[in-house]
Amino acid sequence: METTKRTASVSIRNNTSNPIVSISLIHKYSDVYKHRKEWAAIAASDSSTEPLQVEYNTGFFTTGRDWWFISWYSQDMKTLYYSNPQNFRGAFDAIEKGVSPELIYQAGMLLAPIAVISGGPVLAVPATLATIAVAKATTNRLYEMEETAGFKQHILREEDEDHINEDKTITFKSQSGDSETAFTSKEAPGQ
Numbered sequence: 276m277e278t279t280k281r282t283a284s285v286s287i288r289n290n291t292s293n294p295i296v297s298i299s300l301i302h303k304y305s306d307v308y309k310h311r312k313e314w315a316a317i318a319a320s321d322s323s324t325e326p327l328q329v330e331y332n333t334g335f336f337t338t339g340r341d342w343w344f345i346s347w348y349s350q351d352m353k354t355l356y357y358s359n360p361q362n363f364r365g366a367f368d369a370i371e372k373g374v375s376p377e378l379i380y381q382a383g384m385l386l387a388p389i390a391v392i393s394g395g396p397v398l399a400v401p402a403t404l405a406t407i408a409v410a411k412a413t414t415n416r417l418y419e420m421e422e423t424a425g426f427k428q429h430i431l432r433e434e435d436e437d438h439i440n441e442d443k444t445i446t447f448k449s450q451s452g453d454s455e456t457a458f459t460s461k462e463a464p465g466q
Contacts, residue, residue, distance in 0.1 A: 278334035281436045283449075284326035287345070289317040295356075298347040299410035301418050302329045303426065305339035311418050313410035316350075331431045342426035343447065346413050348406075348463060355413070355463045358445050360427040360456040427456040 285302065289295050298314040312327035332339055346357035417426075432451035445458045 278332050278337050279433070280330060280332055281431070281433070282328055282330050283431055283435050285312075285329055286326045287314065287317060287323040289319060289321055292319050294318050294350045295347040296350055296352065297406040297410040297413065298323070299345070299414040300327055301344045301414055301426075302327065303342045303423060304329070304331045305342075306421055307332065307339055309418065311411075311414065313407045315406040315410075329431075333431075333433045340423075340428055341431050342423040342428055344414065344417055344426045345445070346410070348409065352409070353463055354460050356458055356460045357413075358427050358456050359459040427454070429454045 285300065287298060287300060294316055296316045298317060300312050302308075302310040308330040310327055310329045312325070314323050314325075317323055329341075331341055344358055346355065348355055427445070427447065429447035429449070430451075431449060434450040445456045447454050447456075
């Protein structure tokens with residue numbers, strides 16, 4: 276059996292009763308592939324509208340591993356949540372150094388007029404751009420680093436091609452199995 280390059284679509288499911296905003300998801304397949312996507316907001320009990328396309332390899336001589344990191348903010352931008360599998364402080368340290376309190380404040384000011392219609396947030400274009408900017412700023416250092424300290428390992432297999440889903444409980448669900456990790460919250464910078 277030789278190595279086969281595969282792809283999967285990854286979406287985020289918010290299984291809470293509150294909207295989440297400034298969501299960022301990073302996937303690293305060892306040092307071979309690196310992917311990220313940001314979403315402005317996901318309504319309560321809803322899923323992200325556009326999936327993140329990830330690449331990975333399968334086969335007998337494959338030695339790569341899939342590593343995942345997700346972060347999001349409460350709707351008022353006062354609390355930052357992020358996956359925390361307790362495998363060193365790498366992710367926490369990168370977040371601490373990478374997020375500008377001014378950026379959080381500016382995004383919070385733009386988010387103030389968000390209206391909630393039918394249980395989900397309706398974002399104006401400037402607010403959408405601001406929340407995506409915050410999501411990206413939150414994880415820029417993690418994305419640029421080659422390390423995977425602070426990332427959750429959930430390995431994709433052949434049967435996962437085009438079939439993976441994740442929910443806010445930080446449970447990675449795919450055809451080949453499920454894995455879970457803890458998450459941490461802290462006051463957002465500038466609060």
